[in-house]
Amino acid sequence: MNPRIAAAAEAFGTPAYVYDLDGLRARVAWLHRLFDGRLQVSYAVKANPNGAVLAALSGHVTTLDVSSIGEVERALRAGWSAADLTFSGPAKRDFELRRAVEVGVGELVCESVEELDALQALGRPVSVLLRVNPLRMPKGFGAKMSGASQFGIDEEAVDAVIDALREGRWPLLTLVGIHVYSGSNSLDPDAIAENFSIFADIYRHCAERWGRPLHRLILGSGFGIPYRDGVEPLDVEAVAERVRPVLDGILAHPLLAEASCTLEMGRWLVGPVGWFVVKVLRVKHSRGTDLAICDGGMNNHLAACGLMGMVVRRNYPMGKVRGADEPIGTYTLVGPLCTTIDTLAVKVELGALAPGDLVAVGSSGAYGLTSSPTAFISHPAPREVALEGGGHRDITEVG
Ligand SMILES: Cc1ncc(COP(=O)(O)O)c(C=O)c1O
CATH class of the missing domain: 3.20.20.10 (Alanine racemase)
Structure with a gap:
């Protein structure tokens, strides 16, 4: 996992969206090179x-x-x-x-x-x-x-x-x-x-x-x-x-x-350069399942919970932000809401999780925060953090 994501989330707290703005511009440049000046690019704001x-x-x-x-x-x-x-x-x-x-x-x-x-x-x-x-x-x-x-x-x-x-x-x-x-x-x-x-x-x-x-x-x-x-x-x-x-x-x-x-x-440009980072609050064993209860879930990232047009619910790519990267535990990641559909991952293999650990969900730069029911449970809005020019800065707009 990119150490800059960890540093950004640790600097401003979780749950947080982290966007790599240099990576975003590199993707636009890549398209221009590939299409040899034949195509202009327009960004669909709804994506992010x-x-x-x-x-x-x-x-x-x-x-x-x-x-x-x-x-x-x-x-x-x-x-x-x-x-x-x-x-x-x-x-x-x-x-x-x-x-x-x-x-x-x-x-x-x-x-x-x-x-x-x-x-x-x-x-x-x-x-x-x-x-x-x-x-x-x-x-x-x-x-x-x-x-x-x-x-x-x-x-x-x-x-x-x-x-x-x-x-x-x-x-x-x-x-x-x-x-x-x-x-x-x-x-x-x-x-x-x-x-x-x-x-x-x-x-x-x-x-x-x-x-x-x-x-x-x-x-x-x-x-x-x-x-x-x-x-x-x-x-x-x-x-x-x-x-x-x-x-x-x-x-x-x-x-x-x-x-x-x-x-x-929208999504091709900004989706891959965005991560949603949550902190594990509790790890709980219930009837054969290891549950990691996180500080953000469906209220911040509806799509990763499989609730935005996904026909078969599958886990987004994700990883533990720091520590052991080898898959040594199988966890179901849930958020803070009072509904079982608030599930970020089902039986995902991650490094062993303990309270305080961070997990980053990839492919989250598009249709993440903007499509989520942030008012549900009245948590403050998640942080939004930009990675740019080797540094990071808080770009949160609401809450
Ligand atoms: C008119 C229009 N333009 C652009 C987009 C962006 O699509 P995507 O993010 O899949 O590239 C959409 C998505 O719904 C759209 O309706």
């Missing part, structure tokens, strides 16, 4: 909205994808310019649309005809992308947003929307591009490349229907990360090899030649 994470990405990713006015405000506080934000999501409220337009959010990603009507009613010029819900999607994604879905305009309905835009139904809205995000958390390079080919067909079709150039094409990445030991990370080199020709094919279309292609993603 901590202001230090957003600030660390400034100058490294091109845009932030936000899904609420709260995320817009966070991005602005972190030093981002409103012009560099794209606002997606199917449930934008009228006051959020109004505020987004007032502060100058760069592009609105429209997910329905009603949203186009609501934007037009604001009475100001707005640049919009249409989010398209594809008819087809390959297997191999952990989460699927296609089918009958609240996300985007159905592919079979998009021609009518483009025609209405062209005919001036929404005169204040300028169509600048197309957004597609149909699946998330894939570890299969072939599935990702096939999905991007489907996106490419949609972009070409929409451009032809529009009859004018489109400037912005957003590809919802779907890049996944391993959530348990023994699973290989996504082979991004294999992804890049398969996707480069798809991108070249998009740019070869005369109406898309000037388009910027943007990979929109």
Whole structure:
């Protein structure tokens, strides 16, 4: 286990999330190298909205994808310019649309005809992308947003929307591009490349229907990360090899030649560079099971308890932070809540645990704190700590 994680958690107390911000930027740089300048990167704030994470990405990713006015405000506080934000999501409220337009959010990603009507009613010029819900999607994604879905305009309905835009139904809205995000958390390079080919067909079709150039094409990445030991990370080199020709094919279309292609993603960037660290409070033997009762659990990390879209509950990768690393005990790790679903790990092999020991749960940088019921049991919010430039600092925002 990285000794810097131990030092960070010991400096500020537990439970704590620790994020390696240098590691985060290194992952962005890796993507840029692999795609050879053909792709820009956009970070989906929902994955981890901590202001230090957003600030660390400034100058490294091109845009932030936000899904609420709260995320817009966070991005602005972190030093981002409103012009560099794209606002997606199917449930934008009228006051959020109004505020987004007032502060100058760069592009609105429209997910329905009603949203186009609501934007037009604001009475100001707005640049919009249409989010398209594809008819087809390959297997191999952990989460699927296609089918009958609240996300985007159905592919079979998009021609009518483009025609209405062209005919001036929404005169204040300028169509600048197309957004597609149909699946998330894939570890299969072939599935990702096939999905991007489907996106490419949609972009070409929409451009032809529009009859004018489109400037912005957003590809919802779907890049996944391993959530348990023994699973290989996504082979991004294999992804890049398969996707480069798809991108070249998009740019070869005369109406898309000037388009910027943007990979929109959250978990692949920030997930692997985040750890959730808990302290063991008690070790208890109950009916054949060794239980380690920890100072944080489901209230801080719902996903690691298997409660966020995991079909079969499996343990996240984890390790004892200091001391014996050899697996010499089998423990069930539970948190402080009054429910047995507050279980961070079932029968995980770890170095022998005693009160005061720390355990770090990996793959926790995305959809960790932000997706957790922190109010449950009224504990203070966990610490959030950044590792950066050889040091560490407290970046806790709430509590
Ligand atoms: C529109 C949109 N963009 C980006 C993301 C980020 O997905 P991921 O964190 O899996 O990369 C999501 C996830 O739900 C999304 O809905």
